[in-house]
Amino acid sequence: MIKQFVLIGLLAILFAVFFVSMQDIQELYNTFGKDYIAASGFADTGSRNLVTAILLDYRLFDSLFEAGILLIAVSGVIWISKHEIEEKNAQFMLDKFNTPDLFVTFSRLVYPLMLAFGFYVIINGHVSPGGGFQGGAIVATAILILYYIDADKETNIGLIVTIEKILYIAILLVASLSIVTRGEFFTNFFALDASADTKAIYLVLLNVMIGMKVALGLWTIFTAFLKEGR
């Protein structure tokens, strides 16, 4: 009990100091970064969605490693969930008989819509909110629903993981293509003064690849979890 009270006291101190420094910061708020990207984001990158502009052009180097985090997580989950001994005593968690019929029917209706929405979010990442990471997560959710429709579905994890790794290599290659065309690393491979439509080719390409990679990665993770549950 005493521990909890001490903890609350400590958090109160932290919050109070945070609050005080936030008060000051409102007057001193330095808007340089915000203004710069708002003013020249579209002209520089050809992306109306400024988040995508930062993600896929200004700070593409970060995004490559953020995709890398998922890649590592997937490989780690696969490695840890690989058992030498087959364990068969646990019930399959998505037992078909326990899934309500209404849910299965509704899933069948929603599944294609979700898939289409996911792809929409991926492909339009440069003009409207969204992008590869978000759209990939939506597509992965749609695939997860597939398991509700058909609980006995078997997935070849090895193949998905291989495709995911190859996609990651492809993303790295596309991202570094600009060193050949422009002499700069990790940016758009079209020239800086190309029209926004031309630049969009690169943005859509990279968004689609990242989206597929994220979707495949998440798919692998929950397939591995399902196998653990079986």
Next chain:
Amino acid sequence: MLYAPIALIFIPVFSALVIYLVKARFIHYLALIAQAAMTVLAILYYQTYTGNFADTFFVIGGWDARIGISLINDPLSLSFVFLSLFTWWMVLIYTFNTKQDNRTFLFFLMFLQGVFLGLLQTNDLFNMFVFLELTTIIVTILIAFKKAGDSFRAGIYYLLLNTSGVLMFLIGIILLYFTFGTINVNTIQEAMQAGVLVTGEEYAVRFAYVLLMAGISVKAALFPVFTWLPKAHGVAMSAISGLLSGLVVKGGLYLFIRMNEMFAGAQIDYTLFFYVVGALTAVIGVMFALTQKDMKQVLAYHTISQVGIVMMGLAHYDEQTAFGGLLHIFNHALFKTLLFLGAGIIIKAYNNKKIKEIRGVMRTMPVVSIFMIVGMLSITGAPFFNGFISKSIIKYGIQASGIKYWILFIVNIGTATSFIKMSQVFFGPKVMTLRIKEMGQRIALMTLAFSCVILGNLYIPISEGFFGIDVSHVSAVKWEAFFDYAVALILGFCFYKLVIEKDPRAVRKIREFNVSFETANYLFMLYVAVMVVYFVLL
């Protein structure tokens, strides 16, 4: 050559991916080829830019430096790059075998190298955060690589505690971005030095400093947030323990140096606070190490105490003393990797981790024993070995203050005691063990032992050439040096015979003292709150 840092980051990442994907028989050798290519590249890069390190700065994508991500190198980061390449060489040679399962291990190992090299060379705070996060995840997987129950527990403990630390780091970055409108390290440093800090801004900057330091402290295993380290190092494979102790923990100390450089203009006096933290870390680490029975636990707690000694050196504005701390990072990396790798061989041969049950290593494995003894002499600070040099520099720096000197002396006695205890394993008759003849392991141990001795004798030209710092006042050819070492050994021996060997109740109590995850989080919050009070409010 300008883009060599990018190559250094992506060569290991690419080779890791190829090794994971291709099932060919000789694909394992790709790791060695990549490592050789990186080493050559790093040496060429260093030769190109010696003398004008400002030219290494470049912005990825050619954007404005305040918007894009930039990379920069200086003697400090390049020396860490060389240290990483060296340590990875050792771990690669030590663990090298061509079994198919080993491909996954190589994948994580090489990927970690790319990420770690990125962390060293980046000049961007958010980029630093991404690399820190990625390091945390890969290290978690490497800790849990054996897939045993306790290694999972240690892995999760490590992951959660370090993630909370890294999140603090992130909040600190957000505060800095609000205040300066950029997250470029150089630009922020210049803005602080230009003295544009107004009174209100100071609060935010100091608070950001506290948050960044909180994250770094968890990574560097400072008191009181070191609890993840013995758990993780105790269960991980010996090679991984060596890599973590030798290098990855040093990532936190590297960031400590970098961030203090960045905050130099903000007039934050960190010396006293971090000296006290370092001294506590050193003393408590050594105290726990004395009570342990498990060989790897002893080494793990000594990592904590040595990090404390490094901190005792780094927490000084005086260039010489801080350089002593920096040099101790390198020395510790060499001898601790050596000790962990050697302990790994012994543990594997005897199939036992308990110091009391292993006997006769000298007769059974003479070569390994000699290298282990070199490591032990280095860590206890014997003259002519590398540990002596850095400890002496720190000692000279803090000589003026009596209490600081005595704390270091007590830590030295403790270190001597616990390695006298460990040296028992060498005595005794020859025993029949599993015959393990692996050339790679021997080569790795030999190289590490030789580099300990080389650094212990050629330290003057090395530190002069690399950092331009003159340390010629430290010399082992003085009777005081031998006298000090002998006193520490004798006192350590007495302490061992009189107290530790009898295993009194107090020792048992300390050994069984376990910090649960909940308590670790309380301690972490307490640490942050104390820092807030000390740095922001006072």
